[in-house]
Amino acid sequence: MADRSTRRRVGIGDVAARAGVSHATVSRVMNGNTTVNSAIAARVQAAAAELKYKPNPVGRSLALGKTETIGIVVPDLSNPTFQSILRDVSIAAARDGYRVLIADSSEVSSEEAILAGEARRRCDGVVLCAPRMSQDDLEELAPTLHPLVLINRTTEHSSTPSLVVDYGHGIQQLGAHLVELGHRRIAYLTGPERSASNVQRLRGLEKFVQDYPEVELQFIPGGNTYDAGNEASDAVASCGATGILVFNDVAAMGLLHGLSERGIRVPEDLSITGYDDMPFARYTMPGLTTAAVPITQLGSLAWRRMREHIKQADAESPTDHFEPHLEIRGSTAPPKA
Template identity: 60%
Template structure:
């Protein structure tokens, strides 16, 4: 039985031999170098096309000293908020010829430093999106991860950062509920390790100071749909008429739990979320929330990282985005309650 001949892969040596140039010249041409004579470069490209030569991406990365790949670390990829940030980052990076590797810490702060270091080793730079690690650990780790961009965190070494004014957003949601007549508010707090949750709490402190007649209570909840669903009984027992959830997922879970208990939203209870993920406008009723420019966060993170990769310093090392309240059907006038 005759063995079928295996087609040999065309290599850089084949192109060099047929074009009559050195291996180094072929390498420079295929890497886009402008130091090669245009006539010779055209001949090399013509031969490469005839032979259907494709450069080895691993070898090219080693030769150029870069991988044209970056890493992003997120705390929970199942959360549509982080998916939207990732979409903005990967789309913008792709326009400049870069790919994105993803690491998910699953809300486990102890894993973040390991995952961040691994992502940096495999790429030319890294984006840490809302890392849960404490300030001391972040500041200690930051120098070893450069070039790096932070989302919703800041480091003491001046690493470029993009963040959202969560304090402003939660205050505006509370103001919205007060304008509807609510005087008993409840905040379902997110993870204690979340910097954005701490900013929300600071915003509520400011709100309390300026609204002494409004009761604002706090209950530890979580960040997931299940967290909101499980909190439904607690919310009903609290006597609050307006509830602010840590994020849209918690708010959606709460809507489901309240529905099962026969609580009407917003007739009996008003509910707000945070982030304005794509599903927020399609809940029943549609969710009032604070919209965060999630895709823009990802896009801007890439633009700043790309500047660092090119050896320049971003013109705006720290940028803070404002939220925008989206009023929908989950909030309405406060129901009548006995005097407090």
């Protein structure tokens, strides 16, 4: 079985034998340890090159106690927001020689804790996007996961860096925008009920109605998918509002499509806003007025925080805030007289 003439991977021992030195020396050379005679080093390099030796990362990880990999837990990889985060984290991490292991919890929040734990065991740290996890579960889980970076969540225990988007503020801006255009009857097409960012939007809307007592705000159950937005079309069409705040761009696009099929024109008959400013938001017709989340900075900053905590367990753990800004496009206009 240990037949080395057959297809066994070339190991450090093979290089050592070929260069006529010990394992240890080969290891030293491969890791740029300078305490080795340059003539021998050259011989080892040559042997390694001839055999095309590459250190086995698993053995390396075991000895070093680190994998140079981080895990990222997302609720749904088909969601553009998480795709974007994943991509940016991955690129930022790659720049520092780290890789990313993905764990898609498929929106099953009970899986998130398990997946995160498994990921953590395989990786040097975890980036956790768990919008639905209860706060209690999060508080319990977080300490076991360090180094940990949270996206859009925070914990009591302050040693975990968080990156949070101020969803409440963004929705207020969108609401204010509609009011300025003259809308008084406004509806919010909600997101997933237990989503943390949906709750933030609801809080923002509470403030919004305080600031503008003249508006009449109603809530229509929605979701965070195209289909959810699309299926809400009838409810939206008959609700009497002239301006619709939709949970996110994806649902807004579903709604946009549904309305167009019903002959309702946007923005002439109804103003629609999205949320996120995902890449395609500008490509709808009309372009979607939305709150732009500066998602690009988010991924790379997440990695920066992660790196700091990997290097130094007690690094500072600030909560980074991201302010969405209004992106006004064609889907909003003054209401019909």
